[in-house]
Amino acid sequence: MSKPKLALYWAASCGGCEIAVVRLYAKILDVAEIFDIVLWPCIMDFKYKDVEALPDKSIDLCLFNGAIRNSEQEYMAHLLRAKSKALVAFGTCAYTGGIPGLANVANREIIFRRVYDETPSTSNAEGVRPQLSYQVPEGELTLPKFYDTVRTLAQVVPVEYFIPGCPPVKEQVEAVIQAVVEGKLPAPGSVVGASDKTVCDNCTRIREEKRIRSFYRPWEIIPDSSRCLLEQGIICAGPATRGGCGAPCLSVNMPCRGCYGPPPNVTDQGGKLLSALASIIDSQDPAEIERVVDAIPDVLGTCYLFGLPASLLGRVRLEGNALPAREAVETAKAL
Amino acid sequence: MSYVYYPGCSLTGTARECEESIQSVMRFLGVKWTELEDWNCCGAAVATGVSYLLSLALPARNLALSEKTEADLVTGCSRCYLNLIRAQHYIQHNANLKRDVNAVLAEAGIQYAGTARLRHLLDVIINDVGLDTVAEKVTQPLSGLQVAAYYGCCQGMWTYAQFDSTEDPTCFDRLLAALGAEVVYYPLKQACCGGTLSMSKRAVGAPLIGDLLLAAIAVEADCIVTACPLCTFNLNSFQNEAGRAKGTKFNMPVLFVTQLMGLAFGLPPKTLGLHRNVVPPDPVYRKIAAGAAASSAEAVASGTK
Amino acid sequence: MVVPSNNWEPTIVGFLCNWCAYQGADLAGTSRMTYAPNVRIVRVMCTGRIDPTFVLKAFQSGADGVIVAGCHPGDCHYSEGNYKTIRRVTLLRKLLSQMGIDPERFRLEWVSAGEGAKWAQIADEMSAAIKAKGPLAWWETLKEA
């Protein structure tokens, strides 16, 4: 019988997920051995038309990394959906939006203004902006449409499996590949390559009591490397993050930022993290609580660093093309 | 510690002797301060009768002025202190009031933020300078001088509450003891001297003053020491009226706290405004001299000289 | 953004604790007070049960405002649940304003079992305030421009 067909695609992401696959080292050869790779733009020269030519459901496994932020990625999402038996949101960006998802605090106009006008390194006196289509002597040049809102793969097309991680850790990828080979994949819709517990389950630090009198940012204090960072006032998303990564960040004295997404029974990772953090503030005095909370400069960025698009609210609500007024934040304090 | 000094009206008028002694003694103690620029009357006891808002706005202006200097605002007048702290308290605890007062102050192009730090003269002497320093600086110990420390009533509720006890303040006793004086138990130390009634309603004021003087005599005090210009004024100026009310004659020296401190520091009486005291403090001088003589004689006897 | 028709009425979700606020709302009823019908109440045993996720869910589901009401500090039936609520609400407020949700759309109130009138007044006030603000209509936010 012919080898199962494998496709890998790279949408809105940094490419780390591609590296994660390459980091299989020698095993990558097995992959090449086991699978017939039909699409992997990052590594080899494939053309979309080759994929379009494939019959539907002819790709056995498609590892799709990256979020959907423009029309080309959306097109490919639909195309690969149609052609694949098992479409896998590979990595945090495809799964929950990831770092690119943070763009949902803004919109196309704000981002373009920043990128094409405002950044110090930009010199663009003519105010040139990308055009969807542009006529040159040789013919028409086109660009994909840049959307206002970044979406997860599952928000665009139905997805069979989710492999979290920014990037997914090597061992987990291996495990999944193995499962595919042995046809031991769980029921569609499930998260694979991760555990059902949280990062704390992988974290070996000593936990005593959680009562916080003030929060610190990692550079503000030198934390005791043997004790729970949260108990030392450093915000760690570990308790509200799906485990399976092996807690590598914690092992180098850095807090978890939550890249593996919400634990199995959690609806909104940020909401839960926020609730947990607030709950352990050790004060009953509103003014004191206000003071403690003010030590968290960017609540949104802290709670939804990797998951804004997948969160309940999904994005920031903008009045026109301005970021939410600072004073709104101030009034919030005042209330 | 930097201070800005608010004398207030009485100290620059009827209570000049207090003012002079305050200045000389604080200079002697090495406390540096500048006078609050463009200060105004605190409203004394009368502003309240005119308008509540006015009675707060007047002191608030002084507080606001002091805020600009970012120094502690010191006053030696109990009434001024009372009005200032009262204004501070009510304004801080009532946002609307703060708004109204600031609306008034806006006319004068000034705003009260509520950050002013108000200090009473005694507070500065006892807690900033310190009783040890005071004791060290004594060159003319008041040994043998029996003094009645008269705290006065209008400072009771607020002033002493800030750095001593409202129920039973003792800071004054401790200060005088540091000067080597013999502080007698003065039962009426917090009784009222009649305040402005001594002028407006003498029939009420005089007997109160009489009681205070009688009490001082009863406990064999050589003099009464006060911490309030108005008390000093009342107890000095109305001894005849008080005598009539009590069917006796009084001649009880009444000194403002810094006047007595000055004597203990060996400062010339004139620089302490003592020549202005209605009741001449001569008995006090004599007692101090006697005390000095006694102690030196003692020294001779013990052959240490 | 949706343009509010002039007869548009806001919808507010109220998370009320069983022991104080919910009884207060009941009292407003038994005393036959009349107030705006815009607040729809979800009963929880204690405001301490209110997961910020519920508030986010309410806004996502179409609420124009959310109000959390519980026992006055010190009166919590579970002794200190409402203090935990203060902590969560304080932090949640910061998040919501960053999300572009006007802080006035999210309120925390203390209503005792005896304060029926206070509940009625809060419901009226908040309905009026949010009617003035206009719809939040979160799904509009997610529509691709």
Next chain:
Amino acid sequence: MAESKNDVRIGVYVCHCGSNIAGTVDVDDLTSFAQQQGSVAVARNYKFMCSEPGQALIKKDIEELGLNRVVVASCSPRMHEPTFRRVCEDANLNPYQLDMCNIREQCSWVHKSGATGKAKALVSAAISRAYYLQPLERREVLVTPAVLVVGGGIAGIQAALKVAEAGHKVYLVEREPSIGGHMIQLDKTFPTLDCSACILTPKMAAVKAHPDIELMTYSEVVDVQGYVGNFRVTIRRKPRYVDESLCTGCGICQEKCPWKADSEFDCGLGQRKAIYTPFPQAVPNVPVIDPEHCVYIQKEGKCGACLKFCERGAIDFTQKEKMVDVEVGAIIVATGYDLMDPSAISRLGYKRFPNVITSMEFERLCNATGPTGGHITIDGKEPKSVAIIHCVGSRDEKYHTYCSRVCCMYALKFAHLIGEKIEGAQVYQFYIDMRCYGKGFEEFYQRASSEAVNFVRGRPAQVTDFAMTPEEKGKLVVVCENTLVGRPVRVPVDMVILCPAMEPRADAKEVARRFNLSQSADGFLLEKHAKLDPVATANDGVFIVGCVQGPKDIPDTVAQGLAGAAEALALIEKGRVELEAATAFVNEAACSGCKICVSLCPYSAITFSETEKLSHINEALCKGCGVCVAACPAGAIVGRHFTDQQILAEVAALLVDTRPATVAV
């Protein structure tokens, strides 16, 4: 969800409540709306759902249509939830499969227009929540048939006797060497003027005599574990250095002991020996040795007079502190009050002038067993005039804003006793208001007023020994404004009696923590409901009686003691106690042991197992507040009957009419 969508069968019942609901809400429209909702098998409306036929209707449907969820849209759940739960139970449907939808108190009664629309939203929300409702089991635990009473004052004594009379085991723990509390120090009691000791000592004796009461004096509760029905209490028994089993209470040791100390019982007005019983009628009548003053203990082995003279050899200096564990089903806390030390208010001269005394000191002076044998004298001098100052530290923002409730009455009693004992004595009452609210109080007030008492309305500014007139010489002068005539007065007297505030015990905070209770703003322990649940507390199975809850006179204290006994008996007589069913539990598969929940539980129901690295919830202690459920970042803690799933579904459905049908949430 155990069931798949199609086997959830919901019945919706809309109540007209006469016209209370139907008058404002279109019940037919609402019913047909409900009928169209998913999983709804039947929707009906009826005039009065809570009526017999209404209940029968629901019962019938459950049985015949096989409903497994019931939604009743009617009044507040606080009104009829128990009723409809019973209906479900009768029809063999788990009562927790019921959801109430409040369309009366929170809809029809308060809205003129828009009531029907809102009712629809509420009903759809209730249906969505009901869909996810889970059957819960009501759990019962057995109750240990024994009661711990903490504090041997009149409240504790009364409670202990009543419980014991009902034939149940009682452990009565008292900190002092004898029971009796403050009451045994009093002389006469108002308004009846019967002798305090005469009415109390029989009860004390009864306590000692009762076979079911285990009396532990000179002991303190140090730890309380467990929960309603099953408390495990650790009691520290301080060494008495006297063997209770051997001592006959002959008193020879006290006679022979050469070492003296001020008597606590006599407020320091008299003295007692280093080995002593606080007072002659002490129960138990077994002395204790006070190590502070016992020279044998202080100077290893010197003295030992008691050792020599005790024929029974009951003296035992080898005694050590003992810890005793007892198991009880209920706890009655009756630790009483402290009398405020008025020397804080120095202008009143307490401790400065020997003849300024507190009310309790006066009680001792007046008492035949007191240091003066009942003669009202200070340093042998009998006062001819006495001032009684009310509200010392009470009704005073600087100290306690509350009224201590007993002072007015005992002040009148004092006046009467002074008049009785001192020929022609003048008594002055300095009061703010006379509060004589109790049975027979007003009559006593009238009687006392008719005697030689002068009432001065005003709060004294000062008590001074400074005489301003010859007749003030050598006297104490009470300076005060008589607010009725608006003039300052100076009243020279020979003795001043202060009526200090009744305060929470100095260690009220620790006591509250030990028994997991809360304090009200004034520092006294907090009852469950000020009116309708006066002795119960937020901690089931623990009751507070007497002055630990606030100042009280003897009748009120006794009544509360009995109330506490009744509460405790109701609990242990039943033998079983039902525990909250809607508790929280830890889904161990999801818990990663982050410990965020542990410190949050107000009932210390959450424990952490270091071996399993898991949190556990003791469901007997859990009251179902849900604070941990909301906090658990792993979603590992589930709050029964208020699960995330249920509430999120409820919220989404509550707003279904606000968003376009195309928008999924």
